[in-house]
Amino acid sequence: MSLKNKNLLMMILAVALSIITYFLFREMYYSNSDFPYSQEILAALTGTVITILITSLLLNKQTEVEMLKEENLKILELKASIYNELFSYLEEVFLKQEVTKSDIIKLKLINQKLSTIASIDVLKIFEKFIEEFNLATKDKKILGDDIDDLLEILSSLSNAIRYDLLEGKHVEKASEKLEIFNQILKNTEKLEKNEV
Numbered sequence: 001m002s003l004k005n006k007n008l009l010m011m012i013l014a015v016a017l018s019i020i021t022y023f024l025f026r027e028m029y030y031s032n033s034d035f036p037y038s039q040e041i042l043a044a045l046t047g048t049v050i051t052i053l054i055t056s057l058l059l060n061k062q063t064e065v066e067m068l069k070e071e072n073l074k075i076l077e078l079k080a081s082i083y084n085e086l087f088s089y090l091e092e093v094f095l096k097q098e099v100t101k102s103d104i105i106k107l108k109l110i111n112q113k114l115s116t117i118a119s120i121d122v123l124k125i126f127e128k129f130i131e132e133f134n135l136a137t138k139d140k141k142i143l144g145d146d147i148d149d150l151l152e153i154l155s156s157l158s159n160a161i162r163y164d165l166l167e168g169k170h171v172e173k174a175s176e177k178l179e180i181f182n183q184i185l186k187n188t189e190k191l192e193k194n195e196v
Helices: 003-031 036-096 101-117 120-136 144-166 174-193
Strands: none
Touching: 003 036, 036 101, 036 144, 101 120, 120 144
16 A cells, blocks of 8 residues: 555544544533533543544654655665766776777666666757767777767756756756856866867
């Protein structure tokens, strides 16, 4: 039984129990009109039962929220680890300046991992990266201009990953997004000009 169904069932039972308890205590309250002390005890019991029901519902909701928070944290950690794996892989390939069959297989596996967690923006930009990567590595080498072209696309990919990881945590205005993206491009361009 899913958590939502369980919560709905608990809510229905709580409402039904509250209604039954109300009518039971109401009947007992009026039947004891000759004994005011027993009426006060019944009023206190009614308040206690209602307090218990409300507390139980609140605790149940709090548990659901905590479970959702924990689930979101695990998903965020998974996303970050897969994105980190992608960038580590690219760093390795760019530094050795050649591409082997095992490198292609590893990129295919990273692509499959990305497909499980990445946002649609990340996947679309990664598709452009793959197209450029395939063109750049036809000769099994990945040198200067090839790396520069790939790094330009990686700037867009980094920006998309940034928003994917920050989703829901920090809402940026459209002007901020554009400014951040332009800054990423500037940083990349300045690094491309550095010929060692």
